[in-house]
Amino acid sequence: MNDLCPRFEKAMEIISKRWVGLILFELLNGAKRFSEMEAGLPISGRLLSDRLKLLEKEGIVKRNIYSEFPVRIEYSLSEKGKALEPVIKDIQDWAHDWITMQEVTEPKA
Amino acid sequence: MNDLCPRFEKAMEIISKRWVGLILFELLNGAKRFSEMEAGLPISGRLLSDRLKLLEKEGIVKRNIYSEFPVRIEYSLSEKGKALEPVIKDIQDWAHDWITMQEVTEPKA
DNA sequence: CCGTATCCTTTCTGATACTG
């Protein structure tokens, strides 16, 4: 049936999972705490938790626990995650060049 | 709540829609007919139809009708669609560098 | 603060059958 590269398919499966792109974008600006990300993204805590676990399992996101007081937990990108920066960057460029606001907001009041 | 660029969000929404990446990849190799794409992708005709309509609506894919005999219909990328090539290319590169087969196939028989 | 478990609703997918 299909003859796509399995690695490409797998990569696409991870990256194109809903919200993953936005989460990666958040983390490209540096490590963040759960609540910071939750506030910065249009998704619920449950979904954010799901996706972070997925990305951690894929080795893209690292979970760092700082045993300070109070305990601080931060999420950051691994090398594998940072390697996705060009992808995100290209999407930003494309969005800048080709996406217009009319498509985003309702046509008329 | 969130302060993401709406254009970036919109772009991510389109691109990260399931199967869209694979469809774009197919079309980067040149115009294709419906049945060709169906054979080359791991999705049903209904889904392919859905996605092509979506991509056509977004101005990413063009539907070309050739009034030959028999009538031939081909799908190809618009300029907007071709502009996504770097994105797909980067994902391919990333997949090549970071995705291993163990993650794709079942560990043992 | 940092999540996870549960419940319930919405959306998505795929198989099948059917038109032009």
Add this chain to the structure above:
DNA sequence: CAGTATCAGAAAGGATACGG
């Protein structure tokens, strides 16, 4: 060939409540 309609099961998403 090139799709569309329908239908049922699977998956995803949100709200809420609760544990560490």
